[in-house]
Amino acid sequence: MITRIRMPHRHLTPPAKPGPPREPPKPPAGQPQPVGGRWLFWWILATLVIVLLLSRARSGPRSEALSYSDFQGKVGASQVQTVDVNDKGAVDGTLKDGTKFTTQIPTALGTGAQLQQQLTSHHVQIKASQSSGGGSAWLSVVFAFLPFLLLVGFFVWMGRRAAGSMGGGLSAIGRSRAKIIEAERPTTRFDDIAGYDGVKQEISEVVDFLRNPGRYTAAGAKGPRGVVMVGPPGTGKTLFARAVAGEADVPFLSVTGSAFVEMFVGVGASRVRDLFGEARKRAPSIVFIDEIDALGSRRSGGPRLGGNDEREQTLNQLLSEMDGFDQSSGIVVLAATNRPDALDPALLRPGRFDRQVTVPLPNQAERAAILTVHARDKILDPDVDLDAVARATPGFSGADLANLVNEGAINAVRGDRTRIERHDLDAARDRVLLGRRDSSNALLPEERRSVAVHESGHALVAALCEHADPVAKVTILPAGVTLGVTEQLPEAERHLYSESYMNDLLAVRLGGRAAELVSFGEGSTGAANDLAGATQIATRMVREFGLSRELGPIGYASPHQVFLGEVTDEPGRPPYSEQTQRIVDEEVTRLLRQAEQRAISLLRAHRPALERLAGQLVTHETVDGSAVLDVLRRERSKADGKGDGHTVSA
């Protein structure tokens, strides 16, 4: 493989392509419209207006606060027009020049009678009123509660938003309790799932239990409560859950783990409660929680939005719901994850998700079966060989295979056909495998030549190494970050690799760079990925597999726990001395140098074949494995003067 990298001096400022005008995402039809944004806006606006009006009403026009002595002075000077005195002695008044004023009569001094006399003698109009009467009391209550109202409004809004993010038929929960959740009754059956007989058998116990929970209670047996299905994405875990519900003919309530994890403490827990409330109403039933790791991950998971409190509360609620099942109720919780290592151990305790079912990537026979299932309703050309497709798709998940058949059908439609032909599936496979071809990133002519030489190097070394997997295809069509790919396919699926296989693997990996060295006298940045891969293989050979003379039969667990393709860093010191580390480093270097040397000498010895194959790639862009063998055969027949044409080992 050869990959592109971006050096800082190129594409300093990538031209910003104006994307297609984005339409605002439309809410899916049938689902209640998330009215969040506008709702909040009006709420805030209305509140602000009310606050403004109230504060004006309260303070009224500007008025001057006078001391009692000043007030008396003004009365004495006949400047006061009216006073409004309440029973607590608070005075609102008007001066003759129209100015409003307030003051407080010191009632404690018993000034009432004297003041009244003074006022009447100066012809001041007197009014009396009740203190903090109706209107203003109401106002203060409103004022006291305003912040609270605002908050309530905000929470209601968040709640609506959150409810909107919940999946499927459950979107009703949390939005309005009056709205009844539509529990699904899937029609999926085990027959719709190809292969995986082992998984079907393991999980059929759940079906059995759901069909007849009473039988278990009668025998005093505890039925299954929780089953967690573990496997890479797209392997049909959701499909299995639906099939269990379909086979047992019970309602299916499904939700995604991440829908429980919200910003506010308590929201998730109440959703769990609602979910199980619904499940109990419909029991026997199945609750399916996809991506359970989102809510059930180890509590040491580090802080995240909203803190860990929320997730912990949600998780605890889930645990207590599961603990609280009445055995006869007949609710089974199925969960799916592709990161079982991340699950909180509390989830896996007896009585909870105490059963784990592994749903691996399909093997070759299963791939063929899955392809057949998805080709059921399509017309295939007689020369389509699904077994061959299955052989050419190692590492494909069920979802990938379903996608492949569909892409094939789309290709047929493009060709104005209803019948899917072999090349439709080939093209579909390349698309699924390599992503969409990227024609806008066309290579410069000299780059094409480099890529062609590089890939020819991989291909020839692979063809020349006895233990390497045969070459299926070589291409210099760029796709994503890869500029070219040499693809090898094992004759049969391997489960065990010999030392010679590993060494050949290294030579093939380094063959691309070796070809650059042989052909141009220098390497390039394109080999970075190859080098990293080769180094990783060599390191594992030395550290884990005991495949080095110097270190001997010692195996250390991988410092990276590679699980289902996900690499998690495990901090800490390596479990061996610096001395050992030095030997590991030396041995890794030795293996790599040795492999590179082998690749270089192979390619030097077959220089004409290298140039010819590279030339073919430049013209045809893609050649298949037989073309590689042809090139070698022709080279040999030229050298010998006769072609034996069958074996091409060096």
Ligand SMILES: Nc1ncnc2c1ncn2[C@@H]1O[C@H](COP(=O)(O)OP(=O)(O)OP(=O)(O)O)[C@@H](O)[C@H]1O
């Ligand atoms: N064994 C199978 N037989 C037939 N179809 C399959 C099989 N496995 C997967 N598929 C197809 O792949 C699709 C996706 O599978 P599904 O969504 O169940 O995978 P998943 O494991 O739940 O994925 P994720 O982990 O991404 O949620 C299915 O709808 C089905 O079309």
Ligand SMILES: [Zn+2]
């Ligand atoms: Zn390469």
